[in-house]
Amino acid sequence: MKIGIMGGTFDPVHIGHLLLGEFAYEDFGLDEIWFLPNGNPPHKDTATHNDRTEDEKALKHRVEMIRLAILGVPHFKLSLHEASAVRHSYTYRTMQEFNSAYPDCEFYFILGADSLFAIEKWRFFKEIFPTCTILAAMRDDKDVKDMERQIAYLSEKYGARIELLRAPLLEISSTTIRQRASKGLSIHYMVPDSVAEYIKQNSLYREESDKAGKQDG
């Protein structure tokens, strides 16, 4: 089996993530795409620092939104392998564990340009390359030439196997969605309807004063 791993923080999952998964699935003849939310990303400020309950609550929301976003798509699965708010999520470790647990599977790690250009800062990043082929999509200001240069650089220096993933360019990020939701602006069409509804129902990303107002009213 050929498995695509769509790793991310997914705070929240958006159509940019889903499109990467879908194009990787089709263009590389993959059998399944596993969405892999990281529980405790060492590199992002999702942790509420010393408040384990809040971290767990936030992780539960991120996981639930993926569950809703991929509902009814048989080739999209949710992997809870990194879904611990306590243990740090490191890609090298997860990919080594996947390789050991599923020796008959071939893994493809899907990421966007920002991740491809930052990968040398990841924990024990050289250990990732033997475990998978990386499928890298363009994003933001990185064009095909920038991508090809970075792919050639990582391939020559570390023997990495990296392919360019050609998916529609979408200037959408979880940051933009959180910012829009916090101001009460529409996030429709940036996330699946079910995810927009979940964010609304649970008052996610709202200013604290708004949440208090909602509870009062």
Ligand SMILES: Nc1ncnc2c1ncn2[C@@H]1O[C@H](COP(=O)(O)OP(=O)(O)OP(=O)(O)O)[C@@H](O)[C@H]1O
């Ligand atoms: N619009 C997009 N185009 C291409 N790649 C994307 C896009 N959005 C996210 N990705 C990629 O998906 C992976 C997971 O992304 P992540 O969950 O951090 O979302 P994000 O939108 O980058 O979040 P944030 O704005 O909070 O940093 C990363 O490898 C990232 O590069």
Ligand SMILES: O=C(O)c1ccc[n+]([C@@H]2O[C@H](COP(=O)([O-])O)[C@@H](O)[C@H]2O)c1
């Ligand atoms: O292992 C690491 O050190 C590491 C550092 C940064 C990012 N990653 C992984 O890269 C994927 C995309 O990360 P992000 O920050 O865009 O959500 C996700 O699966 C992260 O766990 C991994």
